[in-house]
Amino acid sequence: MQFTSLPHPAPVPGETRQQALADPGFGKLFSDHMVTVDYVEGTGWHNATIGPRGPITLDPAASVLHYAQEIFEGMKAYKQSDGGVALFRPEENARRFNASADRMAMPHIPEELFLESVRQLVAADRDWFPTVAGGSLYLRPFMFASEAFLGVRPAKEYKFMVIASPAGNYFKSGVP
DSSP states (O other), X not given: XXXXXXXXXXXXXXXXXXXXXXXXXXXXXXXXXXXXXXXXXXXXXXEEEEEEOOOOOOOTTBHHHHHOOEEEOOEEEEEOTXXXXXXXXXXXXXXXXXXXXXXXXXXXXXXXXXXXXXXXXXXXXXXXXXSSTTOEEEEEEEEEEOOBOOSSSOOSEEEEEEEEEEEOOSSTTOOO
C-alpha cells in the first residue's frame, strides 16, 4: 500500500525538540507525525497517510465512544550506534494486535501494513530519539471503531493509527 505524505505546517523547532529530548520522561512528549489508515467493510484498508500529529475529528456517535471498540499495542525503537534503528520483534506486536482484533470483533490489519506503518513513522520522526542513555522512541499502534452508529454490533469502519512518544529510561538508575 502506498502512503501519502502530508506536509507538516509547523514542526517543533530543532532547538526546542533537543531541549525536550534531554529529559523526555514517558508519555508526556509526542513527536511531530502520526500514521493513519482507514478501513471500511467491503473496501478494506485504504487511505494510508503519514502526516502531522494532531487532534482526531470524531463523530459523537462513533462506536468507540459508546461500545469501547478499541485496541492498542506498544513497542520501542532504539537508535543504534551506526545511526540505524532497531525494534525487538515488531512482527510479534502485529500478531498480538490481530489477536486483540479477533477478541474485539475487529478486522485484522495485514502484518506488512502494520510493520510499514511503524517504519514510516520512525523514518518521519528520526530526529525524535532521546539523547539520554537508555532512551527510546515509544510507538503506540492503535485501532478504533470510527463508524457513527448506535447499536450492538461490530462497527463497519475503523481507523488504525500509530503515534510516537520519546521515552527516557523507565528505571531512574537504568536497567539492572
